[in-house]
Amino acid sequence: MINAFSLHMRSVVLISLFPIASAMAQAPDAVNQYLHKMGLDDSQIASAAAGRPVVKLIPAKNDRDVVAFGMIGVPVSAADYMKHALDPGRLIGAGSTRFHIIADPATRADVRDVVFDSSEYRDLKTCQPGNCNFKLPASAMKNLAEGVDWAAPDAKAQADARLQDGMLRLIAGYRSRGNAAMMTYDDNGGVRASDSFSALLTQSTDLYDYAPPLQQYLTSYPASRPAGTREVLYWSNDHPSHLRPTLTLNHVVVYPSPSGATLIARKQVYASHYFDGAFELLAVAGAGSEAGGAPIYLVTVRRFRFDNLPGGVMNVRGRVRDGLVDATRSSLQRERSAAMSAVRR
Helix, strand or coil, rough: CCCCCCCCCCCHHCHHHHHHHHHHHHCCCHHHHHHHHCCCCHHHHHHHHHHCCCEECCCCCCCCCCEEEEEEECCCHHHHHHHCCCCHHCCCCCCCCCCECCCCCCCCCHHCCCCCCCHHHHHHHHCCCCEECCCCHHHHHHHHHHHCCCCCCCCCHHHHHHHHHHHHHHHHHHHHHHHHHCCEEEECCCEEEHHHHHHHHCCCCCHHCCHHHHHHHHHHCCCCCCCCCEEEEEEHHHHHHCCCCCCEEEEEEEECCCCCCCEEEEEEEECCCEEEEEEEEEEEEECCCCCCCCCCCEEEEEEEEECCCCCCCHHHHHHHHHHHHHHHHHHHHHHHHHHEEEEEE
16 A cells, blocks of 8 residues: 555455455465465465565556565464554554655645655646646646746745645545545546556455455445444655655555454555556465464555556666565565564563
8 A cells, every 4th residue: 555665555366365364264274275376385385484575476467557466474463463563653654755644634734744856846847738747637737837936946845835735635535525536647648546446446356255345435435434444544755766756645444354354455545656556455364383383474465557657778667566576575574573573572
């Protein structure tokens, strides 16, 4: 959720997390049936139960979508896990260069560390629709390219101030108008971020069957908030290896489903590079007494819709896919270790 290369933290495959959450209160056989349906064999399930993460990419219908499925067994109870699972500094901040949970209402202090990376901010000078290295609407491109005195010693500070103003407007707009306030990315053909998210959310009817209140809330936010739901809005800035530093704004919704499971949904509101949309779900499922001593499985499915990443010699697409697999594996290992440490304290 959402940022792309850490736990921050997405179709038929994504929404199929809901059956495993529903199965949490059922026999372990129901969970194993789900895992077999996801393409895991008995040896992979046993490996995950023993604490070795199993991560795989799953075919997507859209060639700009990448879907990663991952699971790992954790030798703690579901109740003990949930006691510490929502610690923002661990769940949200794990692996990020910088992150910040945003107050409501947001203030200037919430965005004071939102800045352009010094390695790329001068690329803004020549930004225009269809030719920009940042995911921005045309109005923001014009504001930055023409509004900053690029010859001044404080050119970066000027650009950063405009970025912070824009982030505050986006946060306020999203909290009041929801998806309607999400940006149009004019760097590559005028893609509406809200349309990309809606496509990820509505590609399967399973969501309507298993968690209609959560689906409705993600669609109609800020209306239709389910009882007992908790949520945070946060920004994150990460610098994945061999890729551009990426700023994201994310909305995390924690939904206690009627089945007794807790689902954690992470929705990307904005990304400065690479991603037209992103959505992640994390579920906790009972592993059963025969699962190598792992009382629970952590199961995540992450789906990303990319812009037109180049292949060929540069192979940015391949690097991103590999990075997603590695990041999912690392985050599951980190989450397992953190859960075990929290229970021992």
